[in-house]
Amino acid sequence: MSQDTPPKWITKLLERFLDPYLFNGIYGDLLEDYHDNLQTGKRAQANRIFVLSAMGFIRYHSLLNFQGKNQNTTSMDIWINYFKSSIRNLTKNKRNTFISLLGLVVSFITAVAIFQYCYFESSYDTFHSQSKNLYRVSHIFTNSSNTSQHATTFFAAKDAMSNEIAEIEKATHIFNVTGIIKKDQEVYEEDNVIFTTPQFFEMFGFSLIQGNYQDLEDPDVIMLPQSIALKYFGDEDPLGKILEIQNMFGENWEMKVAGVFEDFPANSHLKTSIMLPMSRLIHTGEAGNIFGNAITFDQVKWRWLSFHTYMKLTEGADIDGVTESANKIVERNRAPVNAQLNQKHAIWLQPVNEIHTTTGIEMEPFPTIEKKVITLFLLIGIFILLIAWINYVNISTARAVTRGKEVGIRKVMGSYKSQLRMQFLLEPFILNVAALVLAITALVPLIPFLESITDVPFFTSVLDNHLLIGLVIGIVALGSVLSGAYPAFILSNYETIEVLKGKFGFSSKGVMLRRVLVVVQLIFSIFLVASLLVVQSQMQFMLDHELGVNIDRVILIDGPVNEVNNDNYEGKMETLKNELLAISGVQTVSTSSLVPGIENIWRGSTESRNGEEAGVFLHRGFIGYNYMDLYDIQLLAGRNFDRDFETDRTALIVNELTVKNLGFESPQAALDEEIHFTDGSFKIVGVVSNFYQRGVQFAFEPMTFQLDTANTGNYLSVKVATSELNHVAVSIEAAYKNIFPDSPYQSRYVDDIFQAQYTSEQRFRNLFTSFTLVALIIACLGLIGLSSHLMNQKLKEVSIRKVLGAANSQLFVILNKEYVLVGIVSFVLTVPLIMILMQQWLDNYQNRITVHLGFYLVPFFVVMGIILITTLGYTLKVIKTNPAVTLKEE
Template sequence: MLTNYLKIAFRSLLKNRAYSFLNIFGLTIGITCSFLIYLYVQDELTFDSQHTKADRIFRVACEYSLPNNGGTEKWAVMSDWVPQYFVKDYPEVLKAVRFRKSQNVVVERPEGVERFYEEVVYADSAVFSVFDFPLLKGDSRTALNEPFTVVISEHIAQKYFGSTDPMGKVLSLPDFNTQLTVKGILAPIPHNSHLKFHVLASFETLRATNRTSENNWWNFSTYVYLETQKGTDPEDLENKIKRISAKYILDQEESSGYRQEYYLMPLKDIHLKSSFRAEFAPGGNMNNVRIFALIGLFILLIACINFMNLATARSVKRAKEVGVRKVVGAYKKHLIVQFLNESVVLSFLAMVLSVALILLALPLLNDFTNKQLVFNPLSDPGPAVILLGITMLVGLLAGSYPALVLSSFKPVETLKGSFQNSSKGAMLRKFLVVFQFVISIALIISTYVVFNQLQYMRQLELGFQKERMIYLPTRFGQGTAEKFAVLRDELKQTAAVKGTALSSNVPGVELGNNVVRLGWDNNAEWSDMRFLAVDYDFIDLYGLKMAAGRGFDRSFPSDETEGFILNESGVKRLGFDSPQAALGKPLRWQNRQGRVIGVVRDFYFMSVQQEVEPFIMVMLADRTPGYLSVNVATDGFGQVVNEIEARFNEIMPDRIFEYYFLDQDFDEQYKAEANFSRIFTVFSFVAIWIACMGLYGLASYTAEQKMKEIGVRKVLGATVAGIVALLSGAFIKLVVIAFVLASPLAYFAMDNWLAGFAERISIGAIAFIISLVFALLITLLTISYQSIRAARANPIKSLRYE
């Protein structure tokens, strides 16, 4: 019987090649896209799941606030002095592991002939017992027990030691006059881990070089992860540790006005649910993951709907076959199995094509998402099983209704031919077409909104000059401030350079924060603000506009230690009604006291996704600058960069020259949104395209069914335009109904998505007008060929059998 079913299935495929192609190709695209989205979503949801103790590992976040006056800050980092108390005071905590990043430290080759910048991460020796970071060489139990020890990746081993065995060799950090002995080689860390590093040094090295925070609860620089006992209630433990600072430094909190609270975040939630300051690595977005999962489901549903529509529409062609089978003894369940079998065969043919498409499309998806997604059924059969499951689901889902419809035909009606004029299934086909286009139109509206929001963020006036701006990080090193000051002054004399300035930060690099006290009274309340330390030329270099007062001026030497500049948000934070009202008011910041000399207009120091925060601008004075900004007067960057490098090497021959373009780096903040927009757009148009394929097949069948009616109309004088309008009208009505249903759904979905942006577009009527026009246009283009072909057919051919 099964053999017979397969024969009939393949005969039906070959007999109706056009419809078979539409079905198979639609299912192929649907399975391919839904599986690619599955790979992406699974990768996002399984971040950090490779650790066997992942369910018992929690990162501690520190929230501190000024309850009476100021905002709340939630940091992914905290003081390295605090974790010892978690272990000592709470039996639920087995171990605490600290990580501290030291970005772009100079590392020297053993021969001393070449230096590179590397990110060195310091960690406690317990890191290998809490996390699963296996070593290819070395003993994980002792590798980081002592100071001045390090484990490195294979990449670093090859880079610094070539083919020589690196075990026992030394890596030099000249900035800290430190040498690290290699005690192990790290196995490759999975790409879906938020903890990634190539150079992992012992935390004891920081203690040995006096770079830890002894008795200091306020130095936010260290990531802390806790391994808890089995059966520990995270919520209960969080309540216990939340106010541990009150137990040890209550007097400091009361005198400063700051209050600390600690929170636990499960390791596996960090990538998608954490968005604190100073994250270890950029995270994902759970809302985006949900959106992609829904699109994958919609694409699969649309592909299934296509199959159901075409199968039920062509049910008349199979009606006599069903009647004959029933007359000779076939039961309804046998017919259901037969038609489900045909559907599953189609799905498996589609799956074979899908595997090839998946292998071709995966590198493009990886480029879009900056991931390393892999599909290799031989080495990892799990995804292949999922693909097989999707195929079976599609086959059964798509074939279920057609099987029920076809198996329910009455043999008397089908064999007499009276079934030919039945409208059985017509209402369902209309409903399914509407459902398809509800999804499609909602995706068109959403794509328009996502694209325009991204464009709006990129084109929004930021309030500062970022074009033709190059910046050089100062990094570490003895005499760095003095040498960069010399470089700054020399570059000013270069014809191709419009200006230079030193500062603690540049736009796009997160500002530090501290407290400001209005007035010099020690009993006055503190206000929390970001701060930016600059030289005299920074304001002019970046084109900042003054709302009141003046900028820093060399003719006022007191500006270096007593001058403060606020932004407009800072003025509001301190309670002034206007920028002018703040001028001349006494302030205290850290150990400085002075007066407000000016107010700059608010500008977006960080992404426009965030609101402009209050900040205070001070002179660098004795602070070490973090960056040198250079405004280039021409677009010929190559020659200017060469000249800057030559001057840099003359002044600092022992340093590594590096530079960055401010506009490119600032726009990197929108990279996640840009990737989301691209992927969303691609899969949305795939969904629309699959819906159009089904519409094309349905239009073709409708035109075929109405050939005799069209012939009669033409004989009676109907025009081609009139007949095309007749055939198209029914589909146009369905699209309009779909638009009415899709519009509120798309509006509420996009309004919710836009709520995550500080600066956002409004969803105007234009988005809906464009989506309706586009939907109608693609509908007309899709069905026009079949409609015009039917309208222009010779009526004699369709009527000669009457």
């Protein structure tokens, strides 16, 4: 900058906002004063005086009304004119505006719901301050029959790995149990109870409201989430208060409340839990109260495969190197047992923020979701938005004849292409903004419904989700450009005389654009209908599939675990069973450690068979004498447990898959053979058919059953002979409370438990159904608006054909053949999508339907039927039009 000139930027502003004939005089006077100020003061002071003086000439009205080059009106007047013209065009075509606006409103609401759902499902565990360095030690288990992945690993893994691997900064592990909590003579059953270490809080960053997390080292303390503290103590200060944990591994513990922490966020794979110190579990194990005295706790540490273990690695740690070192530790410590059981164990470090979106891992504490499902819903959201925008483009191009005259006149009057383009872009922008405002207004009362179908906390997280808010604003901007760009840039480029003749409306470009966009719409529609048909069929297949067990009219009661170690427990349970059998309508009663519909976590490997190492991984369970009869499980060979056989205490009943995995040729061949586990040898006395322990989306599991002679099973199954389940349930609860008054009564229906296995699939089906219907509705709205314009354009052609003798059936074919041809093209293009994507989705299920020809043809005919029904009214209106009325001016 020259020492004799003022700041250039203010000079440019003056030149920009002042008329040329004013600028020279004003600038000359200001410059003269500027030089005078330089002579008498400092340069900074002279610059400041010049800027202030210059700003005085740039007044508010000048900013709004400055004269542009080669323009006859002010810029603000031009924008006001654009806006008025846009509003006039939108209100002039009320039906089309309403159709476009309604489609956009519905699409915005649906897209926001979809994107919020996808955002929430993808946000699990991303809130931890060090989430990128947090990993779970997941487990790969291989035996002689299969390989499986587990979310848990060995008890000793945490200490062994953190002591030997330098890159592990912190480590903790969790053991999940169900606890019976007693306070003031009231007894509560809490499902989410965990043993853990103080490092849990350091690693995950969950905040303590009261207390110190280091107190979790003390084996006599308990820490409560805020919601549970409020449940037990109300407004009282819970610190120092005593809660009794009843019969945890046969012990009663009086635990002092040492801390209260915030409830975990909803998007955490760890759910809010009562916390007990891991040191208490260790003391109990060392005392022999978990596994007995036959095996020491030190011997169990590398066998107990039930701990969710987490590690925080140092910044920049070599993940592959840490994994390799960890596997060497596992191999070294498990070598003797692995050789004995013919097993292999390996671990892999799973990022904590990927746990919720990784499926196929056993022993997960809570349901997960596939990334492919999230991606699919994202695509559906985009599909729905595109369909709504395509509706506007189709209607805009169909109206090109009318708009063409407007454009021609504007060009004759001297409008530039840039002005025409702004006009065409402003209309969809106004429409999209109006749709956004209406969508937000409608969203508030729809929040409960959206939360019910998406099962995510919608309202609060939307307000906090700045990414989603930015995305919605971006959608409005993008939608405005996409839906207005083609008419704006193509129509404005046509020569004035061609536009005035209306050539664009019937040009190859205009017609081809509409056809391409309709094809895109129909591809989306056919694909969604086909996908919906596959999803509904798969769900119905799963619901109707033969389970191998009869779960109808079975009431399941949680056993009184706080009474199990009492001396008179076995007698009291026997009394309860007899009282239940005396109730009118009760048919059969049995205790068990497992029931259909609940994952069985007790598993073991055979040590040998006939002197040979076997290492077959089997699911184990305890059942009562009547269990097989109660659930109608088919006996294939041998017999059920029988009170007349004293040896049944060391007997086993196995299923077909166990027979196969053990290498026996037939169920009969397995009878009287022995299976050796760590806790003893057991003789096979019976073989039953395979059945689904969990939902049919899982494979059969190799099962073994031992006799529950002490009635210590976790569950009591009650088969009811009558359909009046609720009436009988009241009597069952009364009998239970009469025998076990100090135990909480918890009951469920087994068929409800089985239905819960399909919760994620049911939610997926409901969401997919809702979004598909929305997409079809929006597509139909667009077809209504498009067909009305196209039919009106063909009025003269139809009238001439009628005059020449064309029959109504011929006219119907002529008016609709384009839709049919476009539909056929769309169908051909959609078939590969259905074939590839739906087959990939079905591959996630062990038992699935076969995609046959009907899954392709039915959606095509459904969509074509919707199209013909949608356009039928306009077709009949055109056909019935009197030719004399249409042609009177020709």
